[in-house]
Amino acid sequence: MSSLTIRRLIVWAVSMVLGLIVGYGVITVGFDMLPLFTAVQTPQGVSIEEYGMLYYLFTAIPIGLVFVIWLDAFMDTRILPD
Numbered sequence: 001m002s003s004l005t006i007r008r009l010i011v012w013a014v015s016m017v018l019g020l021i022v023g024y025g026v027i028t029v030g031f032d033m034l035p036l037f038t039a040v041q042t043p044q045g046v047s048i049e050e051y052g053m054l055y056y057l058f059t060a061i062p063i064g065l066v067f068v069i070w071l072d073a074f075m076d077t078r079i080l081p082d
Helices: 003-028 053-075
Strands: none
Touching: 003 053
16 A cells, blocks of 8 residues: 555544544534524533434534545645645
């Protein structure tokens, strides 16, 4: 396996893990901050079970793709064309 392939695998793995972590933070902590921006006055935490696993994946994977874009640029893996 070439070093470029290894770097690409690292970019994908790190990006998806970061996407899952940030997605979890947005869902659980981000919804607690929602009353700061709306008229609702009672903050309630939202769990992943309440939010839904499929919706969680549909939230976390695009966040992970944003990390792929940035890590691709920094690690020069050429996943995206120039």
